Amino acid sequence: MSGRTALLSGNEATAIAMRQARPDVFAAFPITPSTEIPQYFSKFVADGETPAVFVPVESEHSSMSACIGAAASGARSFTATSANGLALMWEELYIAASLRLPVVMACVNRALSGPININNDHSDSMGARDSGWIQLYSENAQEAYDQFFIALKTAESVGLPAMTCQDGFITSHAVEPVELLEDGKAAGYCGTWKPGRTLLSGPVSMGPYDGAEFYMEHKRQQSDAVSQAFEAHARAVREYGALSGRLLDPVEEYRLDDAEYAFVLIGSSAGTGKDAVDRLRERGHRVGLLKIRLFRPFPAEAIARALSGRRAVAVMDKCDGFSGSGGPLAAEVAGALYGTPAAERPELRPFVYGLGGRDVWVEEFFGIYESLRNPWAADAGRVEYRGVREEAPV
């Protein structure tokens, strides 16, 4: 397949990126809305388009375990999952990270039960934000495709696993034009992984008991690798930009230059938000948008730079952190802004929206903007839900 523009869903684009990145092992268990990714990939295997071994497993606990075992043997290993599947991987997420294995996963974001729901929000991957995985979030199929390569490159340079996240159905199933790399260029970018010690390199024990005398040194090492991931990610972004012409920085600023107000968010709603910003700008309002692509490690400095000096910012979470004061993005952005001088620090208002596939409209952004311009409603509490029914029909 040569470099070309194709009409693809986010899932198919991701599966193509995975084939082009030339893994040795792909282990997965199907779960909506990520099922198509292993489905497409297994077709590549059946059609002889990749030499990778496809491992159909009986659960996500097993798919991540298979990836860990394969990566521990030096194999480039991929998987895909969503929501409850990600939850079933939980202990293995931490093990992959602490064993310093650069497994790469495509997470297709879906609400994590309950009540049971198969549609999009960020409650699944946000729960895994402290597991030691690098996390990249995509606005559309193109970014989902592009960021898979960047995730792989970053992961393998620092020895940490990475997950790329795209919004279930909205991005994963909607078909849009996606510009693909030529196979050879993609392979050149990805190179080959050069692991350190592996299960096949001699007699080793991986993952033995780590007592109080040693555990903290290993956590400190892991923390250091996470810090190095900033620079590794920046390098991966630069190289990918040179290759593709597309620059996927940790954050994207949209019409923020002279903005007094800003929306801060993650994922597909950024497209709707940009449209809202355009319309508000047409009416003379100084408003912009900040989209976060890299969530782990968290680009606090870039965010503080982009937001300081604004009057007020709405931080919009597609999941509730149940902290009583908003979702994880709001908490992290607040943390990022704490280091800025008080006079420069914008008022921060946490919003929760779009849970379980609830649509977000341009008009929703208008409402949030109105709220930002006015004093915080006394009855809003410390977090404001948007797009939720407040009144029963009469």
Add this chain to the structure above:
Amino acid sequence: MANETRKFLPSWRTIDSAGTVAVPGSSEKFLTGDWRTERPVWKAEACRHCALCVPACPDSSIPFGADQRRGGFDLDHCKGCGVCAAVCPFGAISMIPEGGLK
């Protein structure tokens, strides 16, 4: 952990990545004998060398020689679980309290 011990241990910069142990057979160096609260005592005169206790030991702490006779306990690794005493048909192993409060 005592400070004098700590200074001989590797720093986070030099310690093996992810705790991977790169030499074989290293578990023998991990002495687990001080985990014991009860110590097995072998009465050699009552022992018939039937070797029932040998595979029952989860810590491989009962040596059994080519001469088909067992030897004394490896107390550096025995955790004092007492399985050997329970499986012995001849009452050749008894468990006694290990040190501490009398």
